[in-house]
Amino acid sequence: MSRLKENKPLYLQIKERIEDQIVTDQLKAHDQIPSTTQLVQFYKINHLTVAKGINQLVDAGVIYKKRGVGMFVAEGAKEKLLEERKKAFVDQYVVPLIQEGDRLGFSEKEMVQLIQELKRKGRG
Structure with missing residues (x-):
């Protein structure tokens, strides 16, 4: 993953990076995505910022959380994202x-x- 840009809210960039990985098949249905902690450490940004982007993906049904296990790409996420x-x-x-x-x-x-x-x- 490349570095983030200053001209767009960081949480949107996190959200869009994950969406891009789903659309390009780097992440497929039921694949685990990087944890919030991993993303915080990689981008060196606030935990709440990362969580906001991740939560938008959860709310949209693109990813789902398994408590204590992690976050995963939802079934049909790629199709949903392509349609949008x-x-x-x-x-x-x-x-x-x-x-x-x-x-x-x-x-x-x-x-x-x-x-x-x-x-x-x-x-x-």
């Missing part, structure tokens, strides 16, 4: 792309061709 991320992708990127394309006078066909061309060139 795809929706966020549409809202954050696709909608503004279409709106700007409309303002610039791109036709739908031109926009699709542009995306296909960029994907072929490995820029997408």
